[in-house]
């Protein structure tokens with residue numbers, strides 16, 4: 553344990569916090585570890601920013617940061633000066649310190665410096681999350697039960713469920729070694745296939761990538777141009793649409809990413825889509841599929857619908873296009 557990393561011992565942590573800060577596995581500096589069982593959905597940490605810079609990242613300057621630093625109380629300045637580059641040496645530049653320890657605050661179109669949230673390491677298969685906040689206060693929430701002694705991690709980006717290992721590492725600018733990143737393992741190889749597949753399936757059902765944009769032919773994950781055009785025009789038939797949605801949920805589950813927040817995001821479209829069928833024979837299959845207990849079971853039955861036309865197919869694209877227009881208005 554180096555003297556510099558011991559600086560973290562002096563960080564202000566809530567007295568009743570269910571975690572402690574200590575060294576993590578090699579290369580990961582320090583991290584947050586559960587000191588007792590933390591139940592799924594439990595709030596692990598609620599934190600106010602030390603300061604906020606109300607600017608997009610690319611416009612934040614060292615001068616902005618020094619001005620914010622000077623406005624802090626001496627005690628808060630002391631806390632800022634405890635920050636270390638991955639628990640090693642102090643940061644050379646305040647911009648680096650800010651980049652490593654800040655979170656975007658959508659409500660303010662700016663970024664806040666969070667001393668304690670930033671001590672938690674990343675995983676592409678996390679056990680916690682920091683949901684988007686509507687104000688300056690952010691929270692760390694368990695997305696599964698976390699055992700005492702287990703490292704608490706969250707995913708640093710919000711679209712990693714559809715990014716493969718090398719894409720994730722390019723964005724992170726460090727090499728993560730979680731189960732989905734450990735090269736040479738069958739899980740890792742399957743993980744890349746699953747996440748690329750999830751990206752394509754999201755495109756097919758939403759008619760846009762996770763960034764809300766349509767893809768040009770060079771960057772598209774959908775190789776078949778007719779299929780991509782059908783996705784862009786929101787004219788994927790209802791039967792296929794339901795199969796793609798169920799497949800997405802099944803793959804997320806296989807990947808270990810189907811936590812309660814993912815379910816909140818992906819289950820409603822399945823419920824809505826399954827309620828739209830107008831052709832009686834199709835509606836019967838959907839009913840049987842939806843009665844199955846598992847996503848795999850639902851998907852296997854729903855595959856019987858593949859390629860089947862439904863009376864709702866005539867009006868569906870128009871309805872979806874109107875919804876898209878309303879959302880973007």
Ligand SMILES: C[S@@+](CC[C@H](N)C(=O)[O-])C[C@H]1O[C@@H](n2cnc3c(N)ncnc32)[C@H](O)[C@@H]1O
Nearest residue numbers: 580581582638639652670671672673674728729
């Ligand atoms: C916000 S800090 C996290 C806390 C940091 N470990 C510390 O000791 O201060 C982010 C840095 O931690 C390291 N890190 C976080 N998650 C990691 C992971 N899964 N694998 C390797 N390094 C990681 C990287 O150096 C990253 O730039």
